[in-house]
Amino acid sequence: MRRSLLDHKWAGYVVAVLSVSALTLLLNVVGAHVNAATVSLALLLNVLFIATRWGSLPALAASIVAMLCFNFFFLPPSGTFNIAATDNWIALLAFLVTAVMAGQLSARARRRAEEAETGKREIEHLYAELRDAFERASHAEALRQSEKLKSALLDAVTHDLRTPLTSIKASITTLLDEARGRINGEPPVSLDAEARVEMMEVINEESDRLNRFINGLIDLARIEAGDLHLRRRWGAVEEIISAALLRAAPMTRQHRVELDIEKELPGVRVDERAVSEVVYTLVDNAAKYSEKGSMISITARRAGDELIQMGVEDEGQGIPGDLRERVFDKFFRATRDGDIRTGEPAGTGMGLAIAKGIVEAHEGRIWIESGRGKGTRVLFTLPIGDKDGGEELEYSASIVESR
Amino acid sequence: MTNQPRILVVDDEPQLTRVLRTGLKSRGYDVRTAADGLAGFEAFNDWHPDLVITDLAMPSVDGLELCRRLRAISQVPIIVLSAKGEEKTKVEALDIGADDFVTKPFGIDELLARVRASLRRANTPHLNEATQTILDLGDFHVDLESRAITVRDKPIHLTPKEFDLLVYFIKHSGKVLTHRTLLAAVWGGNYVEQNEYLRVFVGNLRKKIESDAATPRYILTEPWIGYRFDSGER
Numbered sequence: 001m002r003r004s005l006l007d008h009k010w011a012g013y014v015v016a017v018l019s020v021s022a023l024t025l026l027l028n029v030v031g032a033h034v035n036a037a038t039v040s041l042a043l044l045l046n047v048l049f050i051a052t053r054w055g056s057l058p059a060l061a062a063s064i065v066a067m068l069c070f071n072f073f074f075l076p077p078s079g080t081f082n083i084a085a086t087d088n089w090i091a092l093l094a095f096l097v098t099a100v101m102a103g104q105l106s107a108r109a110r111r112r113a114e115e116a117e118t119g120k121r122e123i124e125h126l127y128a129e130l131r132d133a134f135e136r137a138s139h140a141e142a143l144r145q146s147e148k149l150k151s152a153l154l155d156a157v158t159h160d161l162r163t164p165l166t167s168i169k170a171s172i173t174t175l176l177d178e179a180r181g182r183i184n185g186e187p188p189v190s191l192d193a194e195a196r197v198e199m200m201e202v203i204n205e206e207s208d209r210l211n212r213f214i215n216g217l218i219d220l221a222r223i224e225a226g227d228l229h230l231r232r233r234w235g236a237v238e239e240i241i242s243a244a245l246l247r248a249a250p251m252t253r254q255h256r257v258e259l260d261i262e263k264e265l266p267g268v269r270v271d272e273r274a275v276s277e278v279v280y281t282l283v284d285n286a287a288k289y290s291e292k293g294s295m296i297s298i299t300a301r302r303a304g305d306e307l308i309q310m311g312v313e314d315e316g317q318g319i320p321g322d323l324r325e326r327v328f329d330k331f332f333r334a335t336r337d338g339d340i341r342t343g344e345p346a347g348t349g350m351g352l353a354i355a356k357g358i359v360e361a362h363e364g365r366i367w368i369e370s371g372r373g374k375g376t377r378v379l380f381t382l383p384i385g386d387k388d389g390g391e392e393l394e395y396s397a398s399i400v401e402s403r
Numbered sequence: 404m405t406n407q408p409r410i411l412v413v414d415d416e417p418q419l420t421r422v423l424r425t426g427l428k429s430r431g432y433d434v435r436t437a438a439d440g441l442a443g444f445e446a447f448n449d450w451h452p453d454l455v456i457t458d459l460a461m462p463s464v465d466g467l468e469l470c471r472r473l474r475a476i477s478q479v480p481i482i483v484l485s486a487k488g489e490e491k492t493k494v495e496a497l498d499i500g501a502d503d504f505v506t507k508p509f510g511i512d513e514l515l516a517r518v519r520a521s522l523r524r525a526n527t528p529h530l531n532e533a534t535q536t537i538l539d540l541g542d543f544h545v546d547l548e549s550r551a552i553t554v555r556d557k558p559i560h561l562t563p564k565e566f567d568l569l570v571y572f573i574k575h576s577g578k579v580l581t582h583r584t585l586l587a588a589v590w591g592g593n594y595v596e597q598n599e600y601l602r603v604f605v606g607n608l609r610k611k612i613e614s615d616a617a618t619p620r621y622i623l624t625e626p627w628i629g630y631r632f633d634s635g636e637r
Contacts, residue, residue: 155488158487159460162507163416165508166416166419166507167416167418169509170426170508170511170514171422171426173510174422174425174511177511178429189430191429198421202421202422206418
């Protein structure tokens with residue numbers, strides 16, 4: 001703020017002298033109509049004004065000038081500093097004391113108010129600084145967390161891309177070596193027909209694995225972008241489950257599969273292929289993480305008036321309680337790199353994340369409970385659907401189209 | 404009993420162990436595989452392979468722990484399979500006593516070359532015998548008693564520390580030696596963090612033994628890890 005002329009230290013004194021003089025002049029002009037009491041009150045008011053605006057010393061100056069003017073112009077005999085009557089001496093003294101006291105008190109009140117104001121401003125400033133610092137800190141923390149997450153995701157993705165690539169490269173260079181060895185007449189590499197086929201099988205399977213991984217990434221990206229277009233139609237739960245089981249048959253061949261579907265289930269208005277994908281993922285996981293010969297149970301029943309609850313349960317090792325939420329995070333695996341016992345290829349850590357995305361896009365919920373034994377029971381709900389929903393909308397893209 | 408060299412492959416990726424089994428067998432090696440460090444260790448005790456190839460990241464007992472356990476009981480050559488991003492673990496594995504590494508993804512030729520080098524090194528035990536006074540390897544001839552060295556039949560003059568460093572390199576020819584290993588072996592345990600010592604001495608050695616110190620062929624740099632010595636043999 002720019003300092004005006006009136007804010008200077010000496011301005012208070014100048015104004016004090018000038019204002020008292022002006023007031024005296026004015027009172028003199030209307031002299032006939034005012035008595036000593038009015039004059040003293042008017043001058044007192046002037047002192048208070050100076051005190052509140054400029055503080056105690058200019059107020060003291062104003063008090064003294066006012067006392068002199070009061071004496072000179074208004075206490076008889078006027079025009080002199082003499083005072084005839086004793087009571088006027090007392091009045092003058094009383095005026096001076098009142099003016100000085102009032103001036104000092106109001107100046108002090110002003111100082112206090114100013115101090116309080118400064119204190120308040122300081123606290124506000126401090127508060128703002130604290131808040132800024134806190135915001136900066138939490139922003140930095142969020143950035144750090146997000147960087148950490150990014151690098152964890154990058155690690156997961158590079159591992160999943162590099163692992164099949166390593167097998168492919170090792171296979172292809174083995175085949176190449178043999179071919180080149182023959183051409184150059186180097187010591188022959190003995191690769192029989194069976195071994196050659198095995199190398200090519202590995203290349204084929206690992207290429208499929210890379211493709212599955214990339215499809216999973218695309219699905220996840222769609223889900224995260226909220227770009228999951230569902231083709232909702234009325235369908236039967238039994239049909240959805242049997243489609244999933246048919247697809248999963250090669251994986252479940254060595255397990256016992258038990259179906260428990262409640263009679264007369266209402267139809268559901270869902271994207272059948274997407275929901276079937278969820279069931280397939282759960283059955284595939286159940287088969288992957290439980291012993292051969294053990295039981296996989298699939299259930300479907302009503303849960304209240306508006307929901308259908310479906311579940312897949314296995315007799316495997318189960319998932320510890322603290323990991324039951326995290327297994328739905330993308331790229332998170334409760335066990336590293338698939339099931340060693342069965343020699344199955346590793347999971348991608350995306351199946352459950354995609355399943356969750358699909359279920360939630362249907363306004364459903366998916367979660368994990370302990371199974372009957374140690375095993376895992378994954379449950380999810382789907383709303384039965386609005387019977388007055390009218391015509392079903394169809395969209396061009398479907399999540400499982402690319403499979 | 405066959406006289407084929409026996410190789411134990413330890414990796415949790417079934418597809419990769421399939422490929423390596425076939426690829427190595429086609430080159431006349433006898434191969435067994437294991438899916439994790441624990442199974443690998445058991446297979447080692449059971450079968451006594453001539454060489455172990457192990458992945459680093461594996462469930463339960465990982466490659467690092469396997470190296471540690473193997474080194475406690477054996478001097479079998481170990482080649483670790485690592486990926487970019489696992490440099491720290493790789494150096495740790497080499498420090499523990501792994502002999503070499505191959506970075507994923509790799510061509511089978513590269514792995515086979517490392518396998519051959521490791522087996523060759525393991526089959527020349529005379530280099531490490533304490534009674535040995537003459538080292539004769541590739542272009543290098545060293546008389547340990549008179550501390551005289553010739554390279555390509557040309558005598559060279561080395562300071563005592565340069566001599567110790569070169570002898571250590573020759574004795575571990577072909578093996579990847581981490582900065583830490585070299586510093587501990589030549590300067591002692593208090594110097595293991597002083598990489599610049601090593602850089603200076605390797606620079607001086609190269610000037611004396613290499614025909615072109617800017618493009619060395621004997622003391623090869625393994626970026627971020629250490630050095631590998633190639634004696635120029637065959």
